[in-house]
Amino acid sequence: MSAFLDQLQQYIERHALFKSNDQLLLAVSGGLDSVVMAQGLQLLGYKFGIAHCNFNLRGEESKADEKFVRQLALSFQVPFFLKQFETSQLAQESKVSIQMAARDLRYAWLEEIRFQHGYAFVAAAHHQNDLVETVLLNLVRGTGLAGFHGILPKQGNVVRPLLFATREQAEDFAKDYILRWREDTSNASNKYARNLVRNKVIPILKTLNPSLENTMKSTAEKVALAEKVLARQVEEAKSKWVTEGQGFVKIDIQGLQSITNALYFLHAILQEFGFSWSVSKKVMESGSGISGKIFYSSTHRLLKDRENWIIDYREVAKFVPVSILPTTQTVRLLFGKVLNLKLLEGGLELVTILKSKSSVLLDYDKLVFPLTLRSWQEGDTFIPFGMEGEKKISDFLIDAKYSLFEKERIVVLQSGQEIVAIIGCRSGQRYSVGQATKRILVAELVFIG
Incomplete structure (x- = not known):
């Protein structure tokens, strides 16, 4: 041989x-x-x-x-x-x-x-x-x-x-x-x-x-080994400071900045979403700045929020309004979300059992069908549960500390000309479950990925 x-x-x-x-x-x-x-x-x-x-x-x-x-x-x-x-x-x-x-x-x-x-x-x-x-x-x-x-x-x-x-x-x-x-x-x-x-x-x-060929081969082998070591450290950092859920990737700003040479780790994370080195540097600089700045790659965008850098797709689909009939049980929303609707016989005694962060409970008999499920718009108002006066939904979402990207995905339920609930967030006061309620409409927001 x-x-x-x-x-x-x-x-x-x-x-x-x-x-x-x-x-x-x-x-x-x-x-x-x-x-x-x-x-x-x-x-x-x-x-x-x-x-x-x-x-x-x-x-x-x-x-x-x-x-x-x-x-x-x-x-x-x-x-x-x-x-x-x-x-x-x-x-x-x-x-x-x-x-x-x-x-x-x-x-x-x-x-x-x-x-x-x-x-x-x-x-x-x-x-x-x-x-x-x-x-x-x-x-x-x-x-x-x-x-x-x-x-x-x-x-x-x-x-x-x-x-x-x-x-x-x-x-x-x-x-x-x-x-x-x-x-x-x-x-x-x-x-x-x-x-x-x-x-x-x-x-x-x-x-x-x-x-030259042998020298470059040896250098390449050493670099490849070094890259593997750094890749493990990046994965460790991601496990601590990066979370995924509800269609977003969130990076804990303070946590990531606590790492020595944080810029390297940030870029290692961001390049997976198409962000260049120069943009990664600007993102890092934004960490100590005000919220609201947005950065772009060819496929994604990144929002500097209060405590996190939030990554989302660059192009976000628009939700098309849907009519809700008394027989409607499920509505598929965008971004891997589903709205499940259920009619239950009962009133206040069920609230403690049914109450959750992802559900809104409405007095079924106060609703006028067909209901309309749509994206919220600037100028929309409703009376939040527990309050007496009207409040702009934009102000409500700011007070609830929703990020700009999260706001884009908010949908509301409308009965006639009145908004009765922000889905997955808050029911309207006039349509909330009370002493006279005999039937409850449960609208539960579920994330299925």
Whole structure:
């Protein structure tokens, strides 16, 4: 067995990439790296199928690549899977680069095939040179620790068994076993950022450090270990200071600020919701400021409230008014909430039993059906239970210390032209259960996630 195959087997075992009896799906472009991966795994006795993506970006070359990989699979007598993409069109529709579109299309399709055909993992043929290019590109574009470890040996259902090797080692193995492969002529063009780094930047860096690939590999391994340590600390902080419920994520401001280097922990939490480093810094600065400031990512928004930073989706659906009939038992609200309605025979003697923070109790016989369930509006008023005069709902919610995001989700129950209850909060005085009540309408707000 060659030294290359020894190193390949050792790398697979050291990183527990897969077991000897696992079926693998190899992503094969037809280039040197993927051909070497396929040949190496075949010589080591691993079982696999081959998948090829034709992105239709290079005309006849793309067709020749497809034909070559099909023949390669036939020579190995393994299953062959093919997918053709109109990559340029899809990239334009998605408003992303062609490279990003190709990457997303490729991995989505490979995962689909892996799942459908029962393969344990998708194997990609990245090597040390790819790792160096990735780290440098991440550094130029801006990155955190994850960008410095570059490409991981194992990530979800994707494994990369060639990360131990340089391109030169792969070429030597190919020459020893007289392998054929396809050359992608676009690799010589500096039109793409990765090619520019490969063809121009790395040669200069190697004049400073001829062992650049090995140095970067060692650095990436150390960074990956450090990232795992910090990830555990972040999870510990989240367990103490982050809560989820009622459709919101809340971060205890004072609690998080008590941590040394709190900004790092805050950003580690916020980046899961698409917030950038610069926005995370502004959020941290807001901790000592007044309530009400809102920050945005592409998908979420964050409110600085009195004691918490509250995260919600950026786009919030509007609740469409619903008519409530005497026969209505359940109404599905937005944000994972359900309103359960129940008619009970009885009066004041039931209040102690039925009373809860999530329920409002109303005198059924004072209501005029159909009732209307709707979002509250500026200018709405009602007489809260226990009070005599009218109060604006906006003022009531402020006094009850509802956050801006929570207010957006408040719905009211209306009988005729009068608001009889704020659902999940307070009934109206005129419609509350009293001495003369004979029947009670229980409106219970339930969160089902």
